[in-house]
Amino acid sequence: MTGITLNELRYLVALAHARHFGRAAEQCGVSQPTLSLAIKKLEKRLGALLFERTAADVKLTEVGRDVVAQAEKVLFEVQRLEEIAQAHRDPFMGPLRVGAIYTIGPYLFPRLVPKMREKAPQMPLILEEGYTAQLAESLKRGTLDVAVLSLPFEEPGIVTQPLYDEPFRVLLPADHPWLVHEAIPASWLAEASVLLLGPGNCFRDQVLEICPQCVRRSPLEEPFAGSSLETIRLMVASGLGITVLPASAADDASRLSPLLAVRPFAPPEPYRRVVLAWRVTYPRHRAVDLLREAIWEAGLPGVHRTGTLADGYLTSQGECWETTQSVR
Numbered sequence: 001m002t003g004i005t006l007n008e009l010r011y012l013v014a015l016a017h018a019r020h021f022g023r024a025a026e027q028c029g030v031s032q033p034t035l036s037l038a039i040k041k042l043e044k045r046l047g048a049l050l051f052e053r054t055a056a057d058v059k060l061t062e063v064g065r066d067v068v069a070q071a072e073k074v075l076f077e078v079q080r081l082e083e084i085a086q087a088h089r090d091p092f093m094g095p096l097r098v099g100a101i102y103t104i105g106p107y108l109f110p111r112l113v114p115k116m117r118e119k120a121p122q123m124p125l126i127l128e129e130g131y132t133a134q135l136a137e138s139l140k141r142g143t144l145d146v147a148v149l150s151l152p153f154e155e156p157g158i159v160t161q162p163l164y165d166e167p168f169r170v171l172l173p174a175d176h177p178w179l180v181h182e183a184i185p186a187s188w189l190a191e192a193s194v195l196l197l198g199p200g201n202c203f204r205d206q207v208l209e210i211c212p213q214c215v216r217r218s219p220l221e222e223p224f225a226g227s228s229l230e231t232i233r234l235m236v237a238s239g240l241g242i243t244v245l246p247a248s249a250a251d252d253a254s255r256l257s258p259l260l261a262v263r264p265f266a267p268p269e270p271y272r273r274v275v276l277a278w279r280v281t282y283p284r285h286r287a288v289d290l291l292r293e294a295i296w297e298a299g300l301p302g303v304h305r306t307g308t309l310a311d312g313y314l315t316s317q318g319e320c321w322e323t324t325q326s327v328r
Contacts, residue, residue, distance in 0.1 A: 013071050039051070048067070049064070050063065050064035092287060092290065096125055108298060120287075131201065132153060135277075149277050161276045164306055169251065172236065172262070172263065184265055192214075
């Protein structure tokens with residue numbers, strides 16, 4: 001049997017995730033016939049059918065699932081070799097793949113990019129937004145180098161560092177009667193029409209920890225599955241209800257729109273802890289340090305920097321520890 005190539009393994013993994021020959025080929029930067037032929041050759045070499053092909057779908061066979069799992073391990077280790085060599089040459093040379101959850105990325109990335117461009121012009125950022133579970137999976141697969149997440153978060157093989165604590169704000173229409181108050185008690189949310197993100201978003205869960213009744217006080221029958229904080233801000237401006245936002249998404253709201261107003265919560269102020277997460281084995285430690293410094297310098301409104309560069313970091317002896325306590 002002739003040797004299996006890395007490209008064939010890449011095509012295999014891409015097709016397993018995309019479940020569509022055209023999309024997989026596009027992701028790999030090749031034509032669909034090229035990818036299809038490579039998969040057929042791989043199946044012939046292995047003597048096993050890896051995919052069930054129908055007009056509507058492409059699904060892995062039982063043996064296909066096992067082969068893809070092993071292919072992902074092989075590709076991860078090859079990438080690990082490249083990362084180790086790159087870290088010894090220059091940790092600030094070459095792209096850094098950075099992910100962030102949906103309630104952080106749109107507010108952090110526009111401030112982060114110019115900072116990183118200034119600090120490391122030869123290390124462009126490849127940016128990705130997603131849910132926590134998606135980003136965790138990308139970290140483990142090696143398709144992301146580092147991610148900005150909100151606690152609670154715990155995954156085997158992933159180390160975290162605290163970045164900042166971010167208080168929550170109440171976003172209101174500019175004519176709302178609560179504006180006569182300087183701060184809003186969290187208990188008041190139980191009697192208000194509160195707009196929420198859809199299920200699966202960690203920020204929605206954090207808001208419901210503050211006010212479990214909010215899910216029953218939504219002004220619409222169904223939650224806004226897949227909605228963004230920006231969409232919810234617009235609905236608040238239209239007078240549909242109020243919402244809770246992290247400070248980075250709220251503190252400039254009244255400046256951006258005269259239809260909106262922001263109030264802090266009365267003490268004790270609810271907040272989230274935001275952390276930087278990456279694989280324990282990731283070798284470009286200095287690049288992670290630089291990214292963290294840039295995030296601190298980005299000046300997100302309302303956030304409070306936490307920790308030092310030593311917190312939750314890999315030591316020179318290769319030991320590591322995690323700072324993953326949940327803060328509310």
